[in-house]
Amino acid sequence: MAFLISPALRSAAEDWLSHARALKAASERTVAAYRADVIGFLSFLSAHHGGQEGLAPLARVDVSDMRAWMASERARGVSARSLARSLSAVKGFYRWVAEREGFEPTAVLSTRSPKFQKRLPRPLAEDAARDMIARVDLQAREPWVAARDTAVVTLLYGCGLRISEALSLTGADAPLPEVLRITGKGGKERIVPVIAPARTAVDGYLKLCPHPQQPRAALFRGVRGGALNPRAIQKVMEAARLQLGLPATATPHAMRHSFATHLLNAGGDLRSIQELLGHASLSTTQAYTAVDTARLMEVYAAAHPRARTA
Structure with missing residues (x-):
């Protein structure tokens, strides 16, 4: 119309x-x-x-x-x-x-928004996240492509980056420092620590990449040398999750969810996780507490004698 x-x-x-x-x-x-x-x-x-x-x-x-x-x-x-x-x-x-x-x-x-059930993040279990990274490394025939895919997925899980943020890194960011300044949604900047395994994975990719690194060019390259398309990472994770028997929710964004959930499980506070993820509102980050509570209730229902007989 x-x-x-x-x-x-x-x-x-x-x-x-x-x-x-x-x-x-x-x-x-x-x-x-x-x-x-x-x-x-x-x-x-x-x-x-x-x-x-x-x-x-x-x-x-x-x-x-x-x-x-x-x-x-x-x-x-x-x-x-x-x-x-x-x-x-x-x-x-x-x-x-x-x-x-x-x-x-x-x-x-003043019009009220319709009510709907908010979707909870769908993180992977810790061992599944590690298995995903290891399995991604086995998908490509070209060693440099396998190293590239592994580096990207490791950044998603190790630093909580969105796929768009990881692929926006340029040659000027290499070698990766201990902290990155990331520009996320709405142009909001945040400081993200880069764990040693992520830096090592990116270094391994850079040593094998046949395309010369240029300060203004994309850090992660496609086979022909252009900027890597996010669909390539989505496809390699699709193949890996099928081999591992993981659900369809095991996507690149799920690695970011996993980063947040595993930090929370390890005792991280919500405010710090909010900053690391770049959430504008704490209420967005609080969704991860609902994930944790839901999992706790599943364990309770499966293990408590009265719950099993109810």
């Missing part, structure tokens, strides 16, 4: 997206998701109000309009989780445009 949007509404949406991109250093993928969410909402409004022109319809949106939009989305099969994300984007747009145009956005901003 995007064709129903007036030029003024489309222009306002694009201006907000440019603002979000600059202010939050949002990735292109994030911006694309914001665009789809906001344009979808504006398309609904245009159809709902008979295709009115200009920005005036935005100021007249009320609670019934918001309910109608959310009902329409659910009727299309949109999940509560996805609708909550869309509502968040719409609220961000409304805050910005209301301040610029001088109207009251309370009806939109």
Whole structure:
């Protein structure tokens, strides 16, 4: 229904997206998701109000309009989780445009997000994480490719990096120091200690890599010498997890989850883990305590005599 949007509404949406991109250093993928969410909402409004022109319809949106939009989305099969994300984007747009145009956005901003069950992180067990790294090393025929894949996965687990963060390292970062300055989501910087096994794995890769390292080029290279595509790491982990009998949740991101969970199990405090992961909110990091509690309850149910006979 995007064709129903007036030029003024489309222009306002694009201006907000440019603002979000600059202010939050949002990735292109994030911006694309914001665009789809906001344009979808504006398309609904245009159809709902008979295709009115200009920005005036935005100021007249009320609670019934918001309910109608959310009902329409659910009727299309949109999940509560996805609708909550869309509502968040719409609220961000409304805050910005209301301040610029001088109207009251309370009806939109006060709309409650639909409830949904938050997904808990799916970490690997400690021995499974070690087995994954060892098995990744056996997947490639070329020794340097095997060393590269092992180095990347070791960084994910040893430092809690996102795959995008590991692959954003450049030749200027080599040899890896004892601490790295990582720029994560939203342009937020954090300091990450680099454990000795991770530095050793990267050194091993660098010794075998046939492509000369350049300060501004990607540290991890593809077979043809360009920047390594994250899909290559996803595929090698897919092969390894099938051989190890691990679930489909054993992905590159699961190595980051495993890093956090195993630190927590070893006595790490949430604030420190929050800093290491680069989470903006402590509530995000607190999901790992739920993982730990869930596992504790499983052990209790399996081992407690009264639980077994209940």
